[in-house]
Amino acid sequence: QEVTLRLHQFLPAQANVPKNILDPWADKIEQESGGRIKIERYPAMQLGGKPPELMDQVIDGVVDIVWTLPGYTPGRFPRTEVFELPFTMNDAETTSRAYWKLAEETMMDQDFAPIKPLGLWVHGPGVIHSSQPIDELSDLNGVKLRAPTRVTNKLFSNLGATPIGLPVPAIPEALSKGVVDATVIPWEVVGALKVSELVKNHTEFPEEAIYTSTFVLAMNKEKYESLPDDLKAVIDSNSGLEFSAFAGKKMQEDDAGPRQAAIDMGNNIIELTPEQAAKWKEAAQGTIDAWIAEMDEKGLDGAGLFKRAQELTASN
Amino acid sequence: MLLNLMDRLARAMAILGGLVLTALIALTCVSVLGRGLNTLGHSAFLTSLSEAAAKALTATGVGPVSGDFELVEAGISFTIFAFLPICQLRGAHATVDVFANSFPRWLNRFLMTFWEVLLSALIILITWRLYVGMEDKMRYGETTFILQFPVWWAYGLSFAAAVIASVVAVYCAIARIAAYVTGQDLTPDAEGESIEPA
Amino acid sequence: MSLLELGYISFPLLLVLIFLRAPIGLAMMLCGLGGLYLATGTPNMFLSKLKSETYSTFSSYSLSIIPMFLLMGQFATHSGMSSSLFKAAESWLGHRKGGVAMAAVGACAGFGAICGSSLATAATMSRVALPELRRYGYSGGFSTATLAAGGTLGILIPPSVILVIYAILTEQNIAKLFLAAFIPGILAAIGYMITISLYVRRNPKAAGTREPMPYAERFRALANVWPVLLVFGLVVGGIYLGWFTPTEGAAVGAAGTGLLALGSGNLTWKMFLDSIIQTALSTGMIFFIVLGAGFYNSFLALSQVPQELSSWVVGQGFSPWVVLTLILLFYLVFGCLMDSLSMILLTIPIFFPVISVLDFGMSPEHLAIWFGILVLIVVEVGLITPPVGMNLFIINAMDRSTPMKETYKAVLWFITSDVVRVILLVLFPSITLFLLAG
Ligand code: NA
Numbered sequence: 014q015e016v017t018l019r020l021h022q023f024l025p026a027q028a029n030v031p032k033n034i035l036d037p038w039a040d041k042i043e044q045e046s047g048g049r050i051k052i053e054r055y056p057a058m059q060l061g062g063k064p065p066e067l068m069d070q071v072i073d074g075v076v077d078i079v080w081t082l083p084g085y086t087p088g089r090f091p092r093t094e095v096f097e098l099p100f101t102m103n104d105a106e107t108t109s110r111a112y113w114k115l116a117e118e119t120m121m122d123q124d125f126a127p128i129k130p131l132g133l134w135v136h137g138p139g140v141i142h143s144s145q146p147i148d149e150l151s152d153l154n155g156v157k158l159r160a161p162t163r164v165t166n167k168l169f170s171n172l173g174a175t176p177i178g179l180p181v182p183a184i185p186e187a188l189s190k191g192v193v194d195a196t197v198i199p200w201e202v203v204g205a206l207k208v209s210e211l212v213k214n215h216t217e218f219p220e221e222a223i224y225t226s227t228f229v230l231a232m233n234k235e236k237y238e239s240l241p242d243d244l245k246a247v248i249d250s251n252s253g254l255e256f257s258a259f260a261g262k263k264m265q266e267d268d269a270g271p272r273q274a275a276i277d278m279g280n281n282i283i284e285l286t287p288e289q290a291a292k293w294k295e296a297a298q299g300t301i302d303a304w305i306a307e308m309d310e311k312g313l314d315g316a317g318l319f320k321r322a323q324e325l326t327a328s329n
Numbered sequence: 330m331l332l333n334l335m336d337r338l339a340r341a342m343a344i345l346g347g348l349v350l351t352a353l354i355a356l357t358c359v360s361v362l363g364r365g366l367n368t369l370g371h372s373a374f375l376t377s378l379s380e381a382a383a384k385a386l387t388a389t390g391v392g393p394v395s396g397d398f399e400l401v402e403a404g405i406s407f408t409i410f411a412f413l414p415i416c417q418l419r420g421a422h423a424t425v426d427v428f429a430n431s432f433p434r435w436l437n438r439f440l441m442t443f444w445e446v447l448l449s450a451l452i453i454l455i456t457w458r459l460y461v462g463m464e465d466k467m468r469y470g471e472t473t474f475i476l477q478f479p480v481w482w483a484y485g486l487s488f489a490a491a492v493i494a495s496v497v498a499v500y501c502a503i504a505r506i507a508a509y510v511t512g513q514d515l516t517p518d519a520e521g522e523s524i525e526p527a
Numbered sequence: 528m529s530l531l532e533l534g535y536i537s538f539p540l541l542l543v544l545i546f547l548r549a550p551i552g553l554a555m556m557l558c559g560l561g562g563l564y565l566a567t568g569t570p571n572m573f574l575s576k577l578k579s580e581t582y583s584t585f586s587s588y589s590l591s592i593i594p595m596f597l598l599m600g601q602f603a604t605h606s607g608m609s610s611s612l613f614k615a616a617e618s619w620l621g622h623r624k625g626g627v628a629m630a631a632v633g634a635c636a637g638f639g640a641i642c643g644s645s646l647a648t649a650a651t652m653s654r655v656a657l658p659e660l661r662r663y664g665y666s667g668g669f670s671t672a673t674l675a676a677g678g679t680l681g682i683l684i685p686p687s688v689i690l691v692i693y694a695i696l697t698e699q700n701i702a703k704l705f706l707a708a709f710i711p712g713i714l715a716a717i718g719y720m721i722t723i724s725l726y727v728r729r730n731p732k733a734a735g736t737r738e739p740m741p742y743a744e745r746f747r748a749l750a751n752v753w754p755v756l757l758v759f760g761l762v763v764g765g766i767y768l769g770w771f772t773p774t775e776g777a778a779v780g781a782a783g784t785g786l787l788a789l790g791s792g793n794l795t796w797k798m799f800l801d802s803i804i805q806t807a808l809s810t811g812m813i814f815f816i817v818l819g820a821g822f823y824n825s826f827l828a829l830s831q832v833p834q835e836l837s838s839w840v841v842g843q844g845f846s847p848w849v850v851l852t853l854i855l856l857f858y859l860v861f862g863c864l865m866d867s868l869s870m871i872l873l874t875i876p877i878f879f880p881v882i883s884v885l886d887f888g889m890s891p892e893h894l895a896i897w898f899g900i901l902v903l904i905v906v907e908v909g910l911i912t913p914p915v916g917m918n919l920f921i922i923n924a925m926d927r928s929t930p931m932k933e934t935y936k937a938v939l940w941f942i943t944s945d946v947v948r949v950i951l952l953v954l955f956p957s958i959t960l961f962l963l964a965g
């Protein structure tokens with residue numbers, strides 16, 4: 014082959030995202046390039062560093078492609094957070110499309126200026142997994158909870174819970190030992206972390222989810238520019254809006270298995286009614302307002318971003 | 330004279346690092362205790378025993394220290410960087426001497442000088458890269474998750490300690506070279522220090 | 528030269544640097560950085576990694592357990608517990624043939640329960656037990672060898688710094704590793720006591736005797752060691768029961784031991800500062816090696832050596848038991864030359880993938896834990912194997928009247944006991960995994 018690209022990411026090779034999204038994507042590129050591109054895959058941070066360093070690794074060209082979460086480096090990709098605000102995401106495919114479009118409108122020269130984004134997507138609806146049932150807001154009172162993002166940390170502390178900062182792999186142990194009472198993650202991750210064996214209650218929200226997280230598949234800019242035009246075209250035709258939508262859809266589809274497994278284990282799935290959820294939404298408004306104010310303060314037009322994200326989500 | 334100054338500098342840094350370590354230990358214990366009391370306040374056990382007591386306990390707002398993990402991470406990095414100068418000055422870095430013991434004396438003197446110089450160069454390289462890393466964090470405005478203090482603050486603390494480590498490293502390298510050339514030893518003898526691998 | 532070949536030759540090259548007296552962390556760093564440079568053709572990769580990886584290694588929450596356990600060990604040496612432990616063990620065992628030496632081993636085991644390192648255990652217990660052994664007419668070589676071997680209980684009995692490193696490298700549960708180490712640790716202590724009784728039967732002149740103590744006095748001595756049980760129970764039990772994370776457990780242990788030392792009146796301000804300096808020297812050394820190993824291992828991963836090696840081993844169809852035996856022998860041989868921590872950091876990223884793909888008829892988690900305990904024991908034997916055995920050096924430095932040769936001679940008995948134990952643990956994995964079953 015002519016070009017070898019190193020793809021570095023934090024999950025083991027057999028996890029859902031590498032297996033169902035990244036591998037098919039890489040295989041397709043290898044094939045369509047007629048074998049001229051080879052994508053070497055390094056799962057589980059094999060090439061060193063911790064997950065938050067992935068972004069620097071791709072910017073500096075330590076590796077050529079990374080899959081990571083903008084949220085691993087809070088403050089660095091402020092605009093992406095608009096899709097992580099509470100109760101703004103309903104369907105991962107739709108939101109992923111909106112995410113890519115908003116990025117094209119506002120982020121490529123800003124947040125993502127140092128990299129070449131190949132795919133931008135969100136995971137399926139976030140779910141609260143807890144040892145004690147959580148139906149109402151008041152059930153959160155004093156619950157020690159591991160929240161996944163900067164925004165959800167604020168949200169849950171506003172809602173009366175005690176957020177505890179933990180890395181993802183520490184969740185099972187922390188749950189089993191009561192270091193935390195609850196964690197907030199989508200179903201897709203539940204299987205790998207064996208969460209439904211550790212806690213028996215899962216609170217789901219109707220329509221909009223309480224949260225989602227944004228992902229980015231990014232390539233080193235110079236490396237991309239250095240490719241001959243026909244190879245660039247192979248990468249381009251497999252990246253962007255449609256790939257992002259596919260990845261978001263795929264991730265949400267991967268929610269089904271672990272959810273069914275939890276039901277089969279006799280776990281208690283709490284599906285809140287729209288009336289119950291309305292109270293949560295009302296309580297979460299403060300977090301959204303605070304985020305908008307914070308962005309305005311940074312001169313990023315928080316209100317405009319929020320409005321445009323909503324429009325794009327609705328129109329997809 | 331200069332050795333004395335370097336030794337005091339390295340010792341002071343080590344002690345400063347140790348005090349930070351002690352503070353982190355205390356912080357972690359307070360956090361564990363707070364979390365324990367918080368759990369107790371919400372527990373069925375205490376509530377059944379005395380609802381008033383449980384309410385009173387939770388009303389105090391007792392809980393784990395917010396952002397304890399982040400504080401430990403920021404602090405421990407400073408501690409380790411602060412421990413480096415004394416390690417180098419007292420030759421505490423692990424080596425395998427079993428073959429070297431049978432080398433001729435001149436070769437050993439050369440090797441020790443050679444490695445000392447490389448080690449010092451590496452520490453300076455690390456310090457420089459840490460500074461560049463700090464600049465990155467500053468430019469990108471990266472913060473921590475929970476307390477949301479800028480990550481570069483933590484880098485900055487570590488960088489300050491790394492600068493001292495570099496100063497001591499330069500001294501060690503020059504002292505070794507001088508010792509190699511003149512045959513006079515200007516570093517403290519590492520023999521007899523009880524260095525504990527594990 | 529292909530990247531893979533580069534990976535393969537880097538290992539012997541690294542050993543050459545180390546045997547040329549390069550600081551081990553520096554040697555790994557040089558090979559790692561050099562390898563990354565040759566592999567990519569530019570210095571960008573390692574310059575960029577240096578930008579964030581030094582900080583991320585030094586700021587690691589899980590690695591922060593190490594300075595905490597080391598400080599805990601320093602406090603333990605000032606807590607006065609070493610002499611309480613020895614007095615308690617001696618009052619029960621001292622009148623037997625070889626009993627004072629057995630008491631020293633027992634006290635080492637007790638001390639190992641609050642100290643995560645071997646050398647600190649050996650040094651501290653020697654200070655208390657060496658004069659007593661000599662007073663009761665125990666021969667020099669026998670006394671020093673007993674304490675050198677006893678010192679290894681410091682890392683065998685949890686908490687243990689080596690196990691922490693192994694757990695992080697292989698992404699295993701620290702609490703379960705600590706628990707699994709418990710029975711092999713007790714077996715080690717029993718094995719050493721049997722060794723002592725065999726030794727004095729063979730060399731009757733090597734040990735003196737004394738009259739048994741009244742039971743009232745024995746119980747009084749025993750009552751003095753409760754703080755050790757308390758701290759041990761709190762730390763290891765608390766980590767296992769999930770009252771706190773391993774790092775939090777280390778913090779609680781350090782604070783508890785510090786308070787004990789303070790209460791005993793032995794921990795003055797000067798002693799406190801001295802504890803910090805000693806912790807600084809060990810911590811700095813360990814983290815520098817961990818940092819170097821991180822870079823070297825990134826390069827190894829890039830060169831695909833571990834993957835290729837493990838698929839080669841599988842492809843050859845070797846018996847898993849033969850592979851395991853070879854690996855353990857490798858550690859025994861290298862343990863004669865190198866310190867345990869460097870060996871673990873250097874070799875686990877290569878050996879662990881190989882072991883993981885072999886079928887020993889147990890779950891991956893159990894295999895990882897069992898292998899970890901076996902490796903722990905064989906690298907710990909390295910602390911007492913001549914010519915380079917850190918425990919032998921430290922104790923000999925405390926007893927200049929005993930020639931090194933006599934220590935070497937007597938310690939062979941204890942090494943034999945270690946080897947027997949390793950064989951038992953290899954043949955019967957359930958000894959190690961027994962406590963995990965429940
Ligand atoms: Na121990």
Ligand code: NA
Nearest residue numbers: 862863909915
């Ligand atoms: Na040895």
